Amino acid sequence: MPTLWISTRKGVFSLIGDKKRKKWILQKPQLFGHIIHHVMQDPRDPKKLLLAAKTGHLGPTVYRSNNGGKTWKEAKLPPAFRKANEGEEARAVQRVIWLTPGHAKEKGTWYAGTSPAGLFHTHDHGETWTPVTGFNDHPMRSKWVQFGTPDGEFLHSILIDPRDAKHLYIGISIGGVFESTDSGANWAPLNSGVAMDYAPDSKAEFGHDPHCVVMHPQNPDRLYQQNHCGIYRIDRPSNEWQRIGKNMPKKIGDVGFPIVTKATDPDTAWVIPMDGTSVWPRTSIDGKPAVFRTRNAGKTWKRLDKGLPESQAWLTVLRQAMCADAQSPTGLYFGTTSGEVWASSNEGESWKCIAGHLPEIYAVTFAE
Amino acid sequence: MSNSEHIVNVASPLRSYTKGAGKVRATGNTLTEVLANLEQQFPGMRFRMIDEQNRIREHIRLAVNTEITSDLSSSLKQGDVVHLLCALSGG
Numbered sequence: 053m054p055t056l057w058i059s060t061r062k063g064v065f066s067l068i069g070d071k072k073r074k075k076w077i078l079q080k081p082q083l084f085g086h087i088i089h090h091v092m093q094d095p096r097d098p099k100k101l102l103l104a105a106k107t108g109h110l111g112p113t114v115y116r117s118n119n120g121g122k123t124w125k126e127a128k129l130p131p132a133f134r135k136a137n138e139g140e141e142a143r144a145v146q147r148v149i150w151l152t153p154g155h156a157k158e159k160g161t162w163y164a165g166t167s168p169a170g171l172f173h174t175h176d177h178g179e180t181w182t183p184v185t186g187f188n189d190h191p192m193r194s195k196w197v198q199f200g201t202p203d204g205e206f207l208h209s210i211l212i213d214p215r216d217a218k219h220l221y222i223g224i225s226i227g228g229v230f231e232s233t234d235s236g237a238n239w240a241p242l243n244s245g246v247a248m249d250y251a252p253d254s255k256a257e258f259g260h261d262p263h264c265v266v267m268h269p270q271n272p273d274r275l276y277q278q279n280h281c282g283i284y285r286i287d288r289p290s291n292e293w294q295r296i297g298k299n300m301p302k303k304i305g306d307v308g309f310p311i312v313t314k315a316t317d318p319d320t321a322w323v324i325p326m327d328g329t330s331v332w333p334r335t336s337i338d339g340k341p342a343v344f345r346t347r348n349a350g351k352t353w354k355r356l357d358k359g360l361p362e363s364q365a366w367l368t369v370l371r372q373a374m375c376a377d378a379q380s381p382t383g384l385y386f387g388t389t390s391g392e393v394w395a396s397s398n399e400g401e402s403w404k405c406i407a408g409h410l411p412e413i414y415a416v417t418f419a420e
Numbered sequence: 421m422s423n424s425e426h427i428v429n430v431a432s433p434l435r436s437y438t439k440g441a442g443k444v445r446a447t448g449n450t451l452t453e454v455l456a457n458l459e460q461q462f463p464g465m466r467f468r469m470i471d472e473q474n475r476i477r478e479h480i481r482l483a484v485n486t487e488i489t490s491d492l493s494s495s496l497k498q499g500d501v502v503h504l505l506c507a508l509s510g511g
Contacts, residue, residue, distance in 0.1 A: 109479040109480060110477070110479075132472035134472070135473065145472070
């Protein structure tokens with residue numbers, strides 16, 4: 053059955069849907085009280101899931117399920133930096149933020165992104181994790197990640213090229229997008245064309261703030277990113293991002309956190325614009341939530357707000373809190389920091405609130 | 421020297437490791453040894469309190485009898501009570 057995994061500040065919830073994705077039933081929380089940052093299903097073995105957790109007091113860890121999320125067991129060796137040598141910065145993982153299943157041919161391999169920005173991998177379905185030293189010990193790492201967000205800097209949007217298991221991308225807030233073509237042994241910035249309004253050198257190679265980066269599964273040369281400074285698209289092998297957010301209505305702008313694509317169409321993507329003005333609102337613009345969709349790779353955007361509150365709704369949707377399923381028509385789902393889950397079973401044309409009164413939502417992921 | 425044995429009081433966020441027990445027994449002549457013994461008995465528990473650089477995590481405190489200590493090499497004598505504490509906190 054379709055399942056939405058809702059990662060919250062107080063545990064993980066799931067919504068079980070019917071086949072038409074019209075009715076959703078909220079299940080009781082699991083790992084109640086834990087801070088859950090991400091839950092991901094393994095597309096290579098759908099009964100397997102991983103979950104990134106910590107609590108207010110305790111250190112970060114990863115839980116594994118081998119039965120579709122019925123029960124969870126903690127990893128034996130969660131992601132952890134190597135012991136620092138004398139005189140080195142002694143880094144310790146504070147949060148595991150992001151989980152990505154490895155390449156289809158590398159069963160058992162997963163990647164995890166953390167705060168402080170670190171990349172880790174496992175080859176036994178999340179039981180034991182080791183650092184990806186090519187990134188964590190890269191001589192440039194300290195330069196790449198020297199400017200953190202209010203929650204600290206962190207590594208997210210780990211993308212695996214389905215044509216080549218060695219070809220990876222990562223996003224770092226704040227640091228930028230980086231690419232590796234050798235399984236993470238070496239990395240290079242990929243930020244040309246991306247604005248960096250806050251930086252003293254706006255043309256620098258790194259220091260950017262990608263909020264969410266996605267790769268299209270059918271056309272892995274097509275990437276989109278929702279950045280702190282706009283919405284972008286890149287078509288590799290070009291190294292230049294194009295600011296497709298400039299085609300958004302001027303009154304809306306192109307600030308936001310998540311971006312998702314349609315599984316069968318690389319030209320279709322959805323964003324949820326947030327108010328990027330003044331101190332730090334990051335809420336629905338003018339209190340009127342809306343999703344925007346492009347069907348032509350960002351040349352034009354259409355506002356989609358049918359069913360969403362018409363006024364006085366100051367919603368915030370975080371970078372991992374929106375997802376799309378692979379059905380036809382595409383189902384879309386987003387969760388808010390105020391604990392609501394909204395769904396559309398018609399590619400965003402209309403929306404329905406399918407759960408409310410939940411704790412602060414960090415991530416929403418779809419599982420079959 | 422044989423290991424001394426201790427009662428360990430376990431704060432509630434850690435009791436998922438001890439099957440709900442708020443009081444367990446552990447052996448060791450230092451806090452480091454007691455933590456290692458707890459890890460043997462309750463796998464995964466130590467890393468939730470002590471990070472990979474061997475530092476006590478920000479919101480964890482360890483106490484021996486009535487004294488909070490940050491020195492993991494602190495010596496323990498037979499019968500000392502070890503407390504694994506979590507900061508009292510809001511929502």
